[in-house]
Amino acid sequence: MFHKEGKTIILATLILALIITDLTYFLLEDLPWLQYIIYVVLIFFVVIVLQFFRNPKRNTNVSENHVVAPVDGKVVVIEEVYEPEYFKDKRLQVSIFMSPLNVHVTRYGLSGLVKYSKYHPGKYLVAWHPKASEENERTSIVIENKTFGEVLYRQIAGALAKRIVNYAVEGTEVLQGTDAGFIKFGSRVDLFLPLNSKINVSLNQTVKGAEDVIASL
Structure with missing residues:
Protein backbone atom coordinates (compact mmCIF):
# COMPACT_ATOMS: atom_id res chain seq x y z
CA MET A 1 0.00 0.00 0.00
CA PHE A 53 5.93 6.36 -0.14
CA ARG A 54 5.01 2.96 1.28
CA ASN A 55 2.30 3.02 3.94
CA PRO A 56 2.31 -0.32 5.77
CA LYS A 57 -0.65 -1.26 7.94
CA ARG A 58 0.11 -1.02 11.65
CA ASN A 59 -1.58 -2.76 14.58
CA THR A 60 -1.99 -0.15 17.30
CA ASN A 61 -2.83 -1.11 20.87
CA VAL A 62 -5.11 1.88 21.46
CA SER A 63 -4.90 3.06 25.08
CA GLU A 64 -5.36 6.29 27.02
CA ASN A 65 -2.45 5.26 29.25
CA HIS A 66 0.40 5.33 26.78
CA VAL A 67 1.84 7.31 23.86
CA VAL A 68 2.99 5.37 20.80
CA ALA A 69 5.70 6.42 18.39
CA PRO A 70 4.29 8.89 15.83
CA VAL A 71 6.84 7.80 13.20
CA ASP A 72 9.38 5.12 12.32
CA GLY A 73 12.98 5.95 13.09
CA LYS A 74 15.72 6.21 15.70
CA VAL A 75 15.37 7.90 19.09
CA VAL A 76 17.99 10.68 19.12
CA VAL A 77 16.89 12.86 22.07
CA ILE A 78 15.49 12.09 25.53
CA GLU A 79 15.78 15.07 27.84
CA GLU A 80 13.99 17.61 30.00
CA VAL A 81 13.68 20.89 28.11
CA TYR A 82 11.89 24.24 28.17
CA GLU A 83 9.19 24.30 25.48
CA PRO A 84 8.78 27.96 24.43
CA GLU A 85 6.02 27.90 21.81
CA TYR A 86 2.92 26.54 23.53
CA PHE A 87 3.52 25.31 27.08
CA LYS A 88 6.18 27.84 28.06
CA ASP A 89 7.39 25.48 30.77
CA LYS A 90 9.48 22.33 31.14
CA ARG A 91 8.57 19.10 29.37
CA LEU A 92 10.16 15.77 28.57
CA GLN A 93 11.29 15.80 24.96
CA VAL A 94 11.64 12.60 22.94
CA SER A 95 12.86 13.06 19.36
CA ILE A 96 12.77 10.48 16.56
CA PHE A 97 14.94 10.89 13.47
CA MET A 98 13.79 9.44 10.15
CA SER A 99 16.28 8.59 7.42
CA PRO A 100 15.18 8.62 3.75
CA LEU A 101 14.78 4.82 4.04
CA ASN A 102 12.21 4.97 6.84
CA VAL A 103 8.43 5.01 6.41
CA HIS A 104 7.56 8.71 6.46
CA VAL A 105 3.92 8.56 7.49
CA THR A 106 3.17 10.55 10.66
CA ARG A 107 0.61 8.90 12.94
CA TYR A 108 -1.19 10.20 16.00
CA GLY A 109 0.73 9.10 19.09
CA LEU A 110 -2.36 9.36 21.29
CA SER A 111 -6.09 9.88 21.03
CA GLY A 112 -7.77 13.14 21.97
CA LEU A 113 -8.84 16.61 20.91
CA VAL A 114 -6.61 18.72 18.66
CA LYS A 115 -6.16 21.95 20.63
CA TYR A 116 -3.47 23.61 18.50
CA SER A 117 -2.12 23.16 14.98
CA LYS A 118 0.30 25.67 13.49
CA TYR A 119 2.72 25.74 10.55
CA HIS A 120 6.04 27.61 10.83
CA PRO A 121 8.17 28.41 7.77
CA GLY A 122 11.89 28.12 8.42
CA LYS A 123 15.31 26.80 7.52
CA TYR A 124 16.40 23.34 6.34
CA LEU A 125 19.14 22.44 8.79
CA VAL A 126 19.97 18.74 9.09
CA ALA A 127 17.20 17.19 11.18
CA TRP A 128 19.50 16.15 14.05
CA HIS A 129 20.84 19.72 14.48
CA PRO A 130 20.10 21.03 18.04
CA LYS A 131 18.38 24.12 16.63
CA ALA A 132 16.27 22.27 14.05
CA SER A 133 13.30 22.09 16.43
CA GLU A 134 13.09 25.89 16.62
CA GLU A 135 14.56 27.12 13.32
CA ASN A 136 13.55 24.62 10.62
CA GLU A 137 10.27 24.52 8.71
CA ARG A 138 7.90 22.71 11.07
CA THR A 139 4.36 22.16 12.30
CA SER A 140 3.37 22.06 15.97
CA ILE A 141 0.30 20.10 17.04
CA VAL A 142 -1.15 19.79 20.55
CA ILE A 143 -3.53 16.97 21.47
CA GLU A 144 -5.47 17.00 24.73
CA ASN A 145 -5.71 13.47 26.12
CA LYS A 146 -7.76 12.27 29.11
CA THR A 147 -4.74 10.75 30.85
CA PHE A 148 -1.72 12.77 29.71
CA GLY A 149 -3.40 16.15 29.44
CA GLU A 150 -1.88 18.20 26.62
CA VAL A 151 0.93 16.65 24.54
CA LEU A 152 2.71 18.50 21.74
CA TYR A 153 4.32 16.82 18.75
CA ARG A 154 6.32 18.68 16.14
CA GLN A 155 6.98 17.62 12.55
CA ILE A 156 10.35 19.05 11.49
CA ALA A 157 11.75 19.32 7.99
CA GLY A 158 15.36 18.28 7.41
CA ALA A 159 18.05 19.14 4.88
CA LEU A 160 16.23 17.06 2.24
CA ALA A 161 12.65 17.34 3.49
CA LYS A 162 10.99 20.18 1.58
CA ARG A 163 7.36 19.54 2.36
CA ILE A 164 5.47 18.76 5.54
CA VAL A 165 1.88 17.55 5.29
CA ASN A 166 -0.25 17.92 8.43
CA TYR A 167 -3.81 16.62 8.72
CA ALA A 168 -4.48 17.78 12.30
CA VAL A 169 -7.31 20.33 12.42
CA GLU A 170 -8.05 22.27 15.60
CA GLY A 171 -11.25 21.19 17.31
CA THR A 172 -11.34 17.67 15.88
CA GLU A 173 -11.08 14.36 17.73
CA VAL A 174 -8.30 12.04 16.58
CA LEU A 175 -7.58 8.35 17.18
CA GLN A 176 -4.23 6.97 18.29
CA GLY A 177 -2.31 5.28 15.49
CA THR A 178 -4.25 6.81 12.58
CA ASP A 179 -2.75 8.88 9.77
CA ALA A 180 -1.72 12.38 10.91
CA GLY A 181 0.38 13.52 7.94
CA PHE A 182 3.54 12.93 5.94
CA ILE A 183 7.06 14.39 5.74
CA LYS A 184 8.97 14.03 2.49
CA PHE A 185 12.62 12.95 2.30
CA GLY A 186 14.24 12.71 5.72
CA SER A 187 13.13 14.53 8.85
CA ARG A 188 12.36 14.33 12.55
CA VAL A 189 9.46 14.42 15.00
CA ASP A 190 9.69 15.81 18.54
CA LEU A 191 7.30 14.80 21.33
CA PHE A 192 6.84 17.04 24.39
CA LEU A 193 5.40 15.05 27.28
CA PRO A 194 4.46 15.80 30.92
CA LEU A 195 7.40 15.58 33.33
CA ASN A 196 5.82 12.66 35.19
CA SER A 197 5.72 10.50 32.05
CA LYS A 198 7.53 7.16 32.23
CA ILE A 199 9.77 6.91 29.17
CA ASN A 200 9.74 3.40 27.67
CA VAL A 201 12.49 3.86 25.07
CA SER A 202 16.23 4.53 25.15
CA LEU A 203 18.62 6.60 23.06
CA ASN A 204 19.49 5.13 19.64
CA GLN A 205 16.60 2.68 19.86
CA THR A 206 14.77 2.04 16.58
CA VAL A 207 11.01 2.42 16.94
CA LYS A 208 8.04 1.59 14.75
CA GLY A 209 5.32 4.19 14.31
CA ALA A 210 1.87 3.48 15.81
CA GLU A 211 3.14 0.33 17.57
CA ASP A 212 6.09 0.94 19.91
CA VAL A 213 5.20 2.64 23.21
CA ILE A 214 7.20 5.83 23.83
CA ALA A 215 5.82 6.77 27.24
CA SER A 216 3.20 5.73 29.75
CA LEU A 217 1.52 6.97 32.94
Whole structure:
Protein backbone atom coordinates (compact mmCIF):
# COMPACT_ATOMS: atom_id res chain seq x y z
CA MET A 1 0.00 0.00 0.00
CA PHE A 2 1.25 3.47 -0.87
CA HIS A 3 0.45 6.77 0.80
CA LYS A 4 -1.89 9.14 -1.01
CA GLU A 5 0.74 11.92 -0.82
CA GLY A 6 2.91 9.90 -3.20
CA LYS A 7 0.37 9.11 -5.93
CA THR A 8 1.34 12.01 -8.23
CA ILE A 9 5.08 11.48 -7.77
CA ILE A 10 4.78 7.71 -8.26
CA LEU A 11 2.74 8.16 -11.46
CA ALA A 12 5.16 10.76 -12.82
CA THR A 13 8.13 8.53 -11.99
CA LEU A 14 6.62 5.54 -13.79
CA ILE A 15 5.76 7.58 -16.90
CA LEU A 16 9.25 9.09 -16.99
CA ALA A 17 10.83 5.66 -16.57
CA LEU A 18 8.77 4.27 -19.47
CA ILE A 19 9.72 7.17 -21.73
CA ILE A 20 13.41 6.81 -20.95
CA THR A 21 13.18 3.03 -21.44
CA ASP A 22 11.66 3.47 -24.92
CA LEU A 23 14.21 6.12 -25.91
CA THR A 24 17.05 3.95 -24.66
CA TYR A 25 15.79 0.94 -26.61
CA PHE A 26 15.51 2.79 -29.93
CA LEU A 27 18.41 5.26 -29.68
CA LEU A 28 21.04 3.03 -28.09
CA GLU A 29 20.34 -0.17 -29.99
CA ASP A 30 24.02 -0.52 -30.87
CA LEU A 31 25.18 -0.02 -27.29
CA PRO A 32 23.61 -2.87 -25.30
CA TRP A 33 26.02 -2.36 -22.36
CA LEU A 34 24.83 1.24 -21.98
CA GLN A 35 21.21 0.14 -22.28
CA TYR A 36 21.78 -2.31 -19.44
CA ILE A 37 23.27 0.38 -17.18
CA ILE A 38 20.38 2.77 -17.85
CA TYR A 39 17.79 0.05 -17.18
CA VAL A 40 19.43 -0.84 -13.87
CA VAL A 41 19.55 2.82 -12.81
CA LEU A 42 15.87 3.28 -13.75
CA ILE A 43 14.79 0.22 -11.79
CA PHE A 44 16.76 1.41 -8.77
CA PHE A 45 15.20 4.89 -8.98
CA VAL A 46 11.65 3.53 -9.26
CA VAL A 47 12.19 1.17 -6.31
CA ILE A 48 13.51 4.04 -4.15
CA VAL A 49 10.46 6.19 -4.91
CA LEU A 50 8.05 3.31 -4.24
CA GLN A 51 9.65 2.37 -0.93
CA PHE A 52 9.69 5.98 0.25
CA PHE A 53 5.93 6.36 -0.14
CA ARG A 54 5.01 2.96 1.28
CA ASN A 55 2.30 3.02 3.94
CA PRO A 56 2.31 -0.32 5.77
CA LYS A 57 -0.65 -1.26 7.94
CA ARG A 58 0.11 -1.02 11.65
CA ASN A 59 -1.58 -2.76 14.58
CA THR A 60 -1.99 -0.15 17.30
CA ASN A 61 -2.83 -1.11 20.87
CA VAL A 62 -5.11 1.88 21.46
CA SER A 63 -4.90 3.06 25.08
CA GLU A 64 -5.36 6.29 27.02
CA ASN A 65 -2.45 5.26 29.25
CA HIS A 66 0.40 5.33 26.78
CA VAL A 67 1.84 7.31 23.86
CA VAL A 68 2.99 5.37 20.80
CA ALA A 69 5.70 6.42 18.39
CA PRO A 70 4.29 8.89 15.83
CA VAL A 71 6.84 7.80 13.20
CA ASP A 72 9.38 5.12 12.32
CA GLY A 73 12.98 5.95 13.09
CA LYS A 74 15.72 6.21 15.70
CA VAL A 75 15.37 7.90 19.09
CA VAL A 76 17.99 10.68 19.12
CA VAL A 77 16.89 12.86 22.07
CA ILE A 78 15.49 12.09 25.53
CA GLU A 79 15.78 15.07 27.84
CA GLU A 80 13.99 17.61 30.00
CA VAL A 81 13.68 20.89 28.11
CA TYR A 82 11.89 24.24 28.17
CA GLU A 83 9.19 24.30 25.48
CA PRO A 84 8.78 27.96 24.43
CA GLU A 85 6.02 27.90 21.81
CA TYR A 86 2.92 26.54 23.53
CA PHE A 87 3.52 25.31 27.08
CA LYS A 88 6.18 27.84 28.06
CA ASP A 89 7.39 25.48 30.77
CA LYS A 90 9.48 22.33 31.14
CA ARG A 91 8.57 19.10 29.37
CA LEU A 92 10.16 15.77 28.57
CA GLN A 93 11.29 15.80 24.96
CA VAL A 94 11.64 12.60 22.94
CA SER A 95 12.86 13.06 19.36
CA ILE A 96 12.77 10.48 16.56
CA PHE A 97 14.94 10.89 13.47
CA MET A 98 13.79 9.44 10.15
CA SER A 99 16.28 8.59 7.42
CA PRO A 100 15.18 8.62 3.75
CA LEU A 101 14.78 4.82 4.04
CA ASN A 102 12.21 4.97 6.84
CA VAL A 103 8.43 5.01 6.41
CA HIS A 104 7.56 8.71 6.46
CA VAL A 105 3.92 8.56 7.49
CA THR A 106 3.17 10.55 10.66
CA ARG A 107 0.61 8.90 12.94
CA TYR A 108 -1.19 10.20 16.00
CA GLY A 109 0.73 9.10 19.09
CA LEU A 110 -2.36 9.36 21.29
CA SER A 111 -6.09 9.88 21.03
CA GLY A 112 -7.77 13.14 21.97
CA LEU A 113 -8.84 16.61 20.91
CA VAL A 114 -6.61 18.72 18.66
CA LYS A 115 -6.16 21.95 20.63
CA TYR A 116 -3.47 23.61 18.50
CA SER A 117 -2.12 23.16 14.98
CA LYS A 118 0.30 25.67 13.49
CA TYR A 119 2.72 25.74 10.55
CA HIS A 120 6.04 27.61 10.83
CA PRO A 121 8.17 28.41 7.77
CA GLY A 122 11.89 28.12 8.42
CA LYS A 123 15.31 26.80 7.52
CA TYR A 124 16.40 23.34 6.34
CA LEU A 125 19.14 22.44 8.79
CA VAL A 126 19.97 18.74 9.09
CA ALA A 127 17.20 17.19 11.18
CA TRP A 128 19.50 16.15 14.05
CA HIS A 129 20.84 19.72 14.48
CA PRO A 130 20.10 21.03 18.04
CA LYS A 131 18.38 24.12 16.63
CA ALA A 132 16.27 22.27 14.05
CA SER A 133 13.30 22.09 16.43
CA GLU A 134 13.09 25.89 16.62
CA GLU A 135 14.56 27.12 13.32
CA ASN A 136 13.55 24.62 10.62
CA GLU A 137 10.27 24.52 8.71
CA ARG A 138 7.90 22.71 11.07
CA THR A 139 4.36 22.16 12.30
CA SER A 140 3.37 22.06 15.97
CA ILE A 141 0.30 20.10 17.04
CA VAL A 142 -1.15 19.79 20.55
CA ILE A 143 -3.53 16.97 21.47
CA GLU A 144 -5.47 17.00 24.73
CA ASN A 145 -5.71 13.47 26.12
CA LYS A 146 -7.76 12.27 29.11
CA THR A 147 -4.74 10.75 30.85
CA PHE A 148 -1.72 12.77 29.71
CA GLY A 149 -3.40 16.15 29.44
CA GLU A 150 -1.88 18.20 26.62
CA VAL A 151 0.93 16.65 24.54
CA LEU A 152 2.71 18.50 21.74
CA TYR A 153 4.32 16.82 18.75
CA ARG A 154 6.32 18.68 16.14
CA GLN A 155 6.98 17.62 12.55
CA ILE A 156 10.35 19.05 11.49
CA ALA A 157 11.75 19.32 7.99
CA GLY A 158 15.36 18.28 7.41
CA ALA A 159 18.05 19.14 4.88
CA LEU A 160 16.23 17.06 2.24
CA ALA A 161 12.65 17.34 3.49
CA LYS A 162 10.99 20.18 1.58
CA ARG A 163 7.36 19.54 2.36
CA ILE A 164 5.47 18.76 5.54
CA VAL A 165 1.88 17.55 5.29
CA ASN A 166 -0.25 17.92 8.43
CA TYR A 167 -3.81 16.62 8.72
CA ALA A 168 -4.48 17.78 12.30
CA VAL A 169 -7.31 20.33 12.42
CA GLU A 170 -8.05 22.27 15.60
CA GLY A 171 -11.25 21.19 17.31
CA THR A 172 -11.34 17.67 15.88
CA GLU A 173 -11.08 14.36 17.73
CA VAL A 174 -8.30 12.04 16.58
CA LEU A 175 -7.58 8.35 17.18
CA GLN A 176 -4.23 6.97 18.29
CA GLY A 177 -2.31 5.28 15.49
CA THR A 178 -4.25 6.81 12.58
CA ASP A 179 -2.75 8.88 9.77
CA ALA A 180 -1.72 12.38 10.91
CA GLY A 181 0.38 13.52 7.94
CA PHE A 182 3.54 12.93 5.94
CA ILE A 183 7.06 14.39 5.74
CA LYS A 184 8.97 14.03 2.49
CA PHE A 185 12.62 12.95 2.30
CA GLY A 186 14.24 12.71 5.72
CA SER A 187 13.13 14.53 8.85
CA ARG A 188 12.36 14.33 12.55
CA VAL A 189 9.46 14.42 15.00
CA ASP A 190 9.69 15.81 18.54
CA LEU A 191 7.30 14.80 21.33
CA PHE A 192 6.84 17.04 24.39
CA LEU A 193 5.40 15.05 27.28
CA PRO A 194 4.46 15.80 30.92
CA LEU A 195 7.40 15.58 33.33
CA ASN A 196 5.82 12.66 35.19
CA SER A 197 5.72 10.50 32.05
CA LYS A 198 7.53 7.16 32.23
CA ILE A 199 9.77 6.91 29.17
CA ASN A 200 9.74 3.40 27.67
CA VAL A 201 12.49 3.86 25.07
CA SER A 202 16.23 4.53 25.15
CA LEU A 203 18.62 6.60 23.06
CA ASN A 204 19.49 5.13 19.64
CA GLN A 205 16.60 2.68 19.86
CA THR A 206 14.77 2.04 16.58
CA VAL A 207 11.01 2.42 16.94
CA LYS A 208 8.04 1.59 14.75
CA GLY A 209 5.32 4.19 14.31
CA ALA A 210 1.87 3.48 15.81
CA GLU A 211 3.14 0.33 17.57
CA ASP A 212 6.09 0.94 19.91
CA VAL A 213 5.20 2.64 23.21
CA ILE A 214 7.20 5.83 23.83
CA ALA A 215 5.82 6.77 27.24
CA SER A 216 3.20 5.73 29.75
CA LEU A 217 1.52 6.97 32.94
